Amino acid sequence: MRFKDVFSIIGPSMVGPSSSHTAGAARIGRAARQVLGEIPRRAEVIFFGSFAATYQGHGTDRAIAGGLLDFATDDRRLPNSIVLAGEAGMEISFRQGTGLFPHPNTVQLRLTGADSGNELTLTGISIGGGNIEIVDIDGFSVKLSGMYPTVLIHHMDYLGVLASVTDVMRRGQFNIGHMSLDRKNRSGAALTVLELDESATPELLCNLEALPAVKSVKLVDLSEKEPETDTQG
Amino acid sequence: MNFQTLSQLAVLCEERGLGIGALMLEEQSAESGRTKEQELAKMSQYYGVMKEAVERGMNENTTSPSGLTGLDAQRVGAYNAAAEPCLGGAAGEAMAYALAVSEVNASMGRIIATPTAGSCGIIPGVFLSCQKRFGWDDDYMVYGLFAAGAIGYVIANNSFVSGAEGGCQAEVGSAIGMAAGALTEMRGGTPAQAVHAVGLALKNTLGLICDPVGGLVEIPCIVRNGFGAVTALAAADMALAGVRSVIPSDEVIKVMLEVGSAMPEKHRETAGGGLAQTPTGRKIMEDLRRS
Numbered sequence: 001m002r003f004k005d006v007f008s009i010i011g012p013s014m015v016g017p018s019s020s021h022t023a024g025a026a027r028i029g030r031a032a033r034q035v036l037g038e039i040p041r042r043a044e045v046i047f048f049g050s051f052a053a054t055y056q057g058h059g060t061d062r063a064i065a066g067g068l069l070d071f072a073t074d075d076r077r078l079p080n081s082i083v084l085a086g087e088a089g090m091e092i093s094f095r096q097g098t099g100l101f102p103h104p105n106t107v108q109l110r111l112t113g114a115d116s117g118n119e120l121t122l123t124g125i126s127i128g129g130g131n132i133e134i135v136d137i138d139g140f141s142v143k144l145s146g147m148y149p150t151v152l153i154h155h156m157d158y159l160g161v162l163a164s165v166t167d168v169m170r171r172g173q174f175n176i177g178h179m180s181l182d183r184k185n186r187s188g189a190a191l192t193v194l195e196l197d198e199s200a201t202p203e204l205l206c207n208l209e210a211l212p213a214v215k216s217v218k219l220v221d222l223s224e225k226e227p228e229t230d231t232q233g
Numbered sequence: 234m235n236f237q238t239l240s241q242l243a244v245l246c247e248e249r250g251l252g253i254g255a256l257m258l259e260e261q262s263a264e265s266g267r268t269k270e271q272e273l274a275k276m277s278q279y280y281g282v283m284k285e286a287v288e289r290g291m292n293e294n295t296t297s298p299s300g301l302t303g304l305d306a307q308r309v310g311a312y313n314a315a316a317e318p319c320l321g322g323a324a325g326e327a328m329a330y331a332l333a334v335s336e337v338n339a340s341m342g343r344i345i346a347t348p349t350a351g352s353c354g355i356i357p358g359v360f361l362s363c364q365k366r367f368g369w370d371d372d373y374m375v376y377g378l379f380a381a382g383a384i385g386y387v388i389a390n391n392s393f394v395s396g397a398e399g400g401c402q403a404e405v406g407s408a409i410g411m412a413a414g415a416l417t418e419m420r421g422g423t424p425a426q427a428v429h430a431v432g433l434a435l436k437n438t439l440g441l442i443c444d445p446v447g448g449l450v451e452i453p454c455i456v457r458n459g460f461g462a463v464t465a466l467a468a469a470d471m472a473l474a475g476v477r478s479v480i481p482s483d484e485v486i487k488v489m490l491e492v493g494s495a496m497p498e499k500h501r502e503t504a505g506g507g508l509a510q511t512p513t514g515r516k517i518m519e520d521l522r523r524s
Contacts, residue, residue: 007382
């Protein structure tokens with residue numbers, strides 16, 4: 001199912017004007033920021049398809065910049081985010097891409113981390129109603145919806161790595177809803193993506209990072225702020 | 234979710250003796266692992282955002298950054314107050330509210346995507362005007378939103394809800410179907426009648442292209458939301474009167490997929506055709522580029 005629950009249809013709460021071109025773009029930007037793990041010093045944004053044709057009118061550029069600043073879709077600062085990105089020291093450029101692309105609303109982000117200098121190339125698509133899929137991270141094929149807290153584990157493709165990962169998850173009582181693994185080549189670099197039912201704790205991330213063959217662990221969590229609920233209910 | 238089609242949804246409602254809204258709440262809670270109270274609270278918060286957007290659109294300056302649109306909701310509101318609208322007061326109010334929310338969206342204000350931002354006016358327009366008219370409380374409206382969500386969930390997973398994929402029929406069309414089905418249930422219709430309302434409504438928007446002038450969610454999106462709210466009322470009335478969608482609603486959804494998939498790219502949110510490429514549409518686009 002591309003759309004998983006009621007709030008992927010009624011929602012998100014967002015700043016206009018377009019759920020696919022504004023809210024979806026903001027979520028792709030925010031996912032990229034979290035995969036990078038820090039604010040980028042440089043961001044090259046390449047739009048394809050309908051994104052390329054209409055990004056200025058829809059504020060897609062501002063939405064991407066807002067996402068890279070870790071803004072949620074209904075953050076009132078979003079319309080002003082390109083200015084705010086500049087103030088935060090981010091050098092951001094936008095252009096239209098050429099060649100093949102996987103979906104009418106496709107964007108590729110090429111980021112350089114402000115502190116580490118790490119580079120990230122990420123491709124996301126916006127499939128409607130603010131829902132997204134991240135389809136490629138540094139050449140690894142992934143399928144990341146951002147609907148659930150998601151752990152990304154960069155590791156080497158050794159026998160038993162996945163077993164040790166799932167063992168850490170089991171011991172921490174974390175249920176995995178969806179899992180995918182892609183590798184560059186046999187015994188080479190691999191990326192495992194785990195969608196969880198509840199958000200990962202810092203302890204879980206530490207335990208995963210401590211595993212042999214694991215190079216880095218990142219958490220993508222795009223969930224909205226919870227409303228105040230009556231716990232008596 | 235334990236249903237993939239509208240007919241499965243209606244059968245499930247009958248088996249469990251629940252309305253569509255109540256069933257969707259149960260399914261949502263099972264899917265998310267959160268309590269029903271938590272899910273109701275989130276939806277209730279969303280309904281609050283819809284109310285705020287109607288309020289803003291009816292009272293504040295909603296001129297869009299492009300300067301092309303804004304304040305039409307207030308024009309319709311003033312007209313409704315001064316004269317008997319051709320539609321009658323209730324439909325006139327639904328239309329004004331739908332325009333209001335869409336204008337708030339175009340001016341980069343806060344809205345709830347239902348199912349998208351381009352179609353964000355239709356459900357609030359129908360819901361808020363009917364709440365006032367029939368004296369429903371907020372809790373009742375929140376269940377109605379779950380019903381609308383269940384219908385949209387089926388449409389989205391069997392077809393599409395973005396203009397770039399399937400044209401305006403996928404956005405405004407889906408929203409009308411969702412509002413019509415939910416309203417049918419809220420007015421006391423059975424789940425089967427609600428499902429008929431969806432099919433009746435969707436048939437009326439099949440083939441509608443997405444051709445926003447200048448690529449902006451303004452022309453013709455905003456007025457289509459106004460029309461959409463009125464159409465949703467009409468579809469609910471037909472279904473409540475016993476009119477059936479002879480082509481089952483699930484089959485109509487498949488037609489939307491077929492038509493949208495065949496739609497040329499220029500008519501799918503690229504501003505490459507339709508109203509966007511009329512002489513006036515092109516002139517507006519050129520003026521925007523220069524400014």
